[in-house]
Amino acid sequence: MTSPRRSVLDNAVVYQIYPRSFKDSDGDGIGDIRGICEKLDYLEQLGVDVLWLSPIFASPNDDNGYDISDYRAIMKEFGTMADVEELIAQARQRGMRILLDLVVNHTSDEHEWFRQSCSSKDNPYRDYYIWRDPAGYSEDGTPLPPNNWISAFSPSAWEFDETTGQFYLHMFSPKQPDLNWENPEVRREVYDLMRFWLDKGVGGFRMDVINLISKPQELIDAPLAVNDPAVAGGSRESSLAMSVNGPRVHEFLQEMRREVLDDYDTLTVGETPITTVEDGILYAGFERGELDMIFTFEHVSLDFSEQGWGKWSDRRTSLSALTATLEHWQKGLEDRAWNSLYWNNHDQPRAVSRFGNDSPEYRVVSACMLGTVLHMMCGTPYIYQGEEIGMTNVSFPEIDDYDDLETHDAYDTYVRSGIISHEQMMRFIAAKSRDNARTPMQWDESEHAGFTTGTPWLPLNPNYPEINARAAVADPHSVYHHYRRLIALRREYPVIRRGSFHLLEPDSETIFSYARATAEDRLVVVANVSATTVECDYAAASPAALQRRGVEGAGWQLISSNYADDAGSVLRPYEAKVYLGHAPQS
Numbered sequence: 414m415t416s417p418r419r420s421v422l423d424n425a426v427v428y429q430i431y432p433r434s435f436k437d438s439d440g441d442g443i444g445d446i447r448g449i450c451e452k453l454d455y456l457e458q459l460g461v462d463v464l465w466l467s468p469i470f471a472s473p474n475d476d477n478g479y480d481i482s483d484y485r486a487i488m489k490e491f492g493t494m495a496d497v498e499e500l501i502a503q504a505r506q507r508g509m510r511i512l513l514d515l516v517v518n519h520t521s522d523e524h525e526w527f528r529q530s531c532s533s534k535d536n537p538y539r540d541y542y543i544w545r546d547p548a549g550y551s552e553d554g555t556p557l558p559p560n561n562w563i564s565a566f567s568p569s570a571w572e573f574d575e576t577t578g579q580f581y582l583h584m585f586s587p588k589q590p591d592l593n594w595e596n597p598e599v600r601r602e603v604y605d606l607m608r609f610w611l612d613k614g615v616g617g618f619r620m621d622v623i624n625l626i627s628k629p630q631e632l633i634d635a636p637l638a639v640n641d642p643a644v645a646g647g648s649r650e651s652s653l654a655m656s657v658n659g660p661r662v663h664e665f666l667q668e669m670r671r672e673v674l675d676d677y678d679t680l681t682v683g684e685t686p687i688t689t690v691e692d693g694i695l696y697a698g699f700e701r702g703e704l705d706m707i708f709t710f711e712h713v714s715l716d717f718s719e720q721g722w723g724k725w726s727d728r729r730t731s732l733s734a735l736t737a738t739l740e741h742w743q744k745g746l747e748d749r750a751w752n753s754l755y756w757n758n759h760d761q762p763r764a765v766s767r768f769g770n771d772s773p774e775y776r777v778v779s780a781c782m783l784g785t786v787l788h789m790m791c792g793t794p795y796i797y798q799g800e801e802i803g804m805t806n807v808s809f810p811e812i813d814d815y816d817d818l819e820t821h822d823a824y825d826t827y828v829r830s831g832i833i834s835h836e837q838m839m840r841f842i843a844a845k846s847r848d849n850a851r852t853p854m855q856w857d858e859s860e861h862a863g864f865t866t867g868t869p870w871l872p873l874n875p876n877y878p879e880i881n882a883r884a885a886v887a888d889p890h891s892v893y894h895h896y897r898r899l900i901a902l903r904r905e906y907p908v909i910r911r912g913s914f915h916l917l918e919p920d921s922e923t924i925f926s927y928a929r930a931t932a933e934d935r936l937v938v939v940a941n942v943s944a945t946t947v948e949c950d951y952a953a954a955s956p957a958a959l960q961r962r963g964v965e966g967a968g969w970q971l972i973s974s975n976y977a978d979d980a981g982s983v984l985r986p987y988e989a990k991v992y993l994g995h996a997p998q999s
């Protein structure tokens with residue numbers, strides 16, 4: 414169609430691996446590259462053809478690898494360069510593409526560039542980072558930060574460096590200083606390291622917070638009263654809002670395409686918080702020559718706190734808000750740009766716990782329902798490790814059982830200052846902590862779920878004797894086999910890849926249903942997103958009932974269901990069906 418890359422895109426199904434938690438091959442309790450190689454058969458049988466690896470590079474692990482100290486070295490616990498080359502080769506043999514995580518908004522403070530940058534104001538690397546003079550000094554002589562921004566993982570986005578008497582900017586932790594993309598040398602370094610990996614045969618990049626790379630030149634205050642801890646969550650958002658989609662971001666991405674990506678066969682996806690559909694078209698428009706797709710955050714922000722505490726809340730989104738958001742992106746990008754489709758990743762809670770129902774009775778059926786409604790939309794589906802077996806959120810008893818720095822920072826911000834009680838915050842953490850996604854992958858029912866023979870770096874979810882890959886592969890009705898069939902359907906039917914999107918029940922709080930259409934084909938997806946049985950007159954694809962909903966089609970046949978039998982126009986708890994039809998004969 415409009416873009417030569419579009420045919421690569423619409424067939425792709427991506428599986429995200431968080432290497433630290435995927436499979437440990439040497440018993441040190443930390444997943445590694447050889448562990449990933451051991452599981453390629455499992456992934457191939459699932460049917461995915463792109464593997465996105467969260468960062469595998471040398472790192473002091475302040476943020477588990479999202480703080481890189483050497484872009485050309487492999488994290489010691491993960492293995493060697495030879496292991497990575499072997500993984501790329503083995504994946505290739507299976508027709509799989511490896512995407513690396515390109516974290517270039519910031520480096521680790523232990524990166525050589527930053528060590529040099531800190532050493533003196535006239536060091537050639539000084540300008541690789543964003544340094545500013547203090548705004549002034551308090552009465553006791555404490556230097557005041559250049560503006561009021563706060564960072565995602567710490568109280569201020571500025572850290573004072575005693576040696577040179579200036580502050581550096583870090584939108585994440587103080588150990589993640591932001592690179593200065595205004596400096597052409599920085600951009601050249603980034604393009605070089607991208608080429609280094611592409612020459613080794615990687616098939617593209619997931620680009621970490623890539624819409625933060627161009628900072629506004631006047632670093633003016635964020636609009637909210639950011640120093641008031643009562644609105645700290647909102648202030649984090651407003652500080653972040655000041656630094657996204659900056660003045661030169663599109664220029665930089667177009668330069669990156671020209672300088673690097675145009676020379677290789679790549680797939681690229683940008684992580685872009687706080688972006689609208691209009692921004693999405695700028696970043697991922699078919700004609701624009703920037704990225705292939707972006708991750709929007711809108712649908713994973715609907716259940717945020719109503720008190721201004723950002724994501725820290727345990728409330729659920731309403732279904733109508735969720736379907737409206739998904740529809741907005743489906744229709745907004747139609748024929749203009751490409752969607753990425755995801756329920757969860759290494760930063761988000763487990764899909765079945767957040768949007769489905771993780772009780773023993775409904776876990777499998779609701780996880781299958783979520784897979785169905787996601788995979789039948791237009792865009793590239795992303796599966797986060799463990800989602801395909803219906804892994805659930807975890808709940809650790811003590812704050813010290815959690816590893817994630819964001820979780821600890823939030824606890825400190827809200828509980829130590831008395832804004833949220835310990836008990837309430839522990840509930841919010843159980844619902845939202847990033848560690849929900851990071852407990853080790855559950856491979857089987859043996860000790861430590863077959864993840865490691867050593868002591869796992871993060872405790873396992875205790876439900877692994879019931880929920881594990883071995884059990885899922887052995888059971889034809891499992892989430893795993895349902896996902897495998899959904900992936901196969903996408904490859905088989907062009908209407909899943911390319912059809913237009915039409916939401917059928919915009920106001921419903923129980924039914925999520927939509928129709929897709931190409932000139933020849935029709936698809937209807939109808940799902941009950943509740944634990945009660947509901948009536949739905951077109952749930953058995955009655956042509957007359959569908960017509961009343963504005964769907965013209967004929968020859969309807971059921972091609973996917975998460976129940977063994979059919980209950981006609983009744984939808985049982987979390988039931989999800991997909992019907993394929995053809996356009997009416999004229």
Ligand code: GLC
Nearest residue numbers: 476479516585621622684760
């Ligand atoms: C992205 C990553 C997240 C990381 C942050 C800083 O949001 O997905 O895990 O903490 O960027 O690199």
